[in-house]
Amino acid sequence: MRALSDSDFLALWESGLRRHPLDRALLALSAAFPETPCDRLADWPLGRRNRALVELHFQNFGHSLQGWLACARCAEKLEFALDGRVITGDGQVNDEMRRSDQPIVVDGRTFRLPTSRDLAAAAAETDPRRAVIRIVENCRIGQEDTPAWSDEELEKIGEAMASADPLAETLLDLHCSSCGREWQETLDLISFLWPEIEARARRLLLEVHALASAYGWTENEILSLSENRRAHYVGMVQS
Numbered sequence: 001m002r003a004l005s006d007s008d009f010l011a012l013w014e015s016g017l018r019r020h021p022l023d024r025a026l027l028a029l030s031a032a033f034p035e036t037p038c039d040r041l042a043d044w045p046l047g048r049r050n051r052a053l054v055e056l057h058f059q060n061f062g063h064s065l066q067g068w069l070a071c072a073r074c075a076e077k078l079e080f081a082l083d084g085r086v087i088t089g090d091g092q093v094n095d096e097m098r099r100s101d102q103p104i105v106v107d108g109r110t111f112r113l114p115t116s117r118d119l120a121a122a123a124a125e126t127d128p129r130r131a132v133i134r135i136v137e138n139c140r141i142g143q144e145d146t147p148a149w150s151d152e153e154l155e156k157i158g159e160a161m162a163s164a165d166p167l168a169e170t171l172l173d174l175h176c177s178s179c180g181r182e183w184q185e186t187l188d189l190i191s192f193l194w195p196e197i198e199a200r201a202r203r204l205l206l207e208v209h210a211l212a213s214a215y216g217w218t219e220n221e222i223l224s225l226s227e228n229r230r231a232h233y234v235g236m237v238q239s
Contacts, residue, residue, distance in 0.1 A: 001032045001052065003059050006204055006223045013201035016194070022120050025053060025190040028197065032056050045101065045113040047167035053189040054084045057196070065192040074179040080172075087170055087187070103141055106160045107153070110141040113165045132158070210237050 004012070008031050016024040029041045029052055041049070057065065068079040103110050118138045125131040133149055136157055147153070162168065170187040204223070207230055211222045214237045222230065 001055060001059065002034070004031055004056075006200075006227075007220075009197060009200045010204055010223075013198055016197075020120075020123075021188065021190045021194070022116055022123070024194050025049065026116060028053065028056060028190070028193060032059075042116045045115060045165050045168065046119070047113075047165040049116060050167045050170070050189055051088055053193055054087050057084060057189075057193050061193075061196045065189075067192055069174075069185065071176040071179060071181055072183075073181045074176065076176055076178040078174065078176060080174075082172075082187075087167070087189075102164075104160050104164050106157050109143060109157075111136070111139045111157065111161065112141055113161055114139055114168065129154075207231075207234050210234050 012027055012031050016027045019027065026038055026041050029049065030036075030038050032052070033041065044052075057063075063084050065082045065084050066080070067082075068077055070077055101113075103112050105111075114135050118135045121138055122131040122134045125134055132154055136149065136154060137146075139161075171184045172187050173182070174185055175182050208219050208222050211217055211230070211233055212219070215233075225233070
């Protein structure tokens with residue numbers, strides 16, 4: 001993984017402006033892993049994808065993930081911060097991730113682990129149960145029958161997938177101090193990463209505008225300056 005440059009942030013933000021969060025995640029990984037084709041990134045198991053997104057945040061914005069959401073019962077705004085190192089886990093999680101490319105077998109049926117492609121396919125379903133079935137059927141290997149999946153079967157397959165790929169989904173335990181509601185929320189890593197990318201890009205655009213207007217420099221010339229030198233020039237222009 002390489003660190004993103006200022007030019008990378010601008011290009012990434014522009015290309016992802018009107019894209020789905022799943023696409024934004026792949027765009028961010030493509031910028032960090034330019035030697036890996038996007039098609040291959042889309043086939044990474046979700047845990048591998050999520051770990052890479054966390055590490056991309058570490059490298060460019062630090063370990064703290066800050067976010068907020070509204071309580072569904074009383075609409076109270078809940079702000080929270082999370083140390084991303086808690087997500088990436090310990091050596092046991094790392095060992096499990098190294099085995100995440102291996103298929104799993106549940107009741108005689110063989111499955112691969114879900115990927116970004118499978119999430120994209122499930123997103124097209126309006127019924128949550130149908131979305132789960134879509135993922136299960138997409139991940140099934142080497143069988144052409146179409147079972148009438150029971151809730152028990154779906155739950156068992158989901159548990160096996162979660163055990164094999166522990167970073168595929170991270171659940172946050174939340175509590176609203178206003179109304180007392182307690183619930184779990186799935187941690188969407190791109191929802192932490194993308195606002196940081198957007199904020200960096202917008203700041204860069206303001207700096208480019210200020211210095212280009214004052215000195216007539218091109219965008220490439222401005223972005224080639226170190227962050228400290230650019231900040232000093234902007235400070236002089238605005239003083």
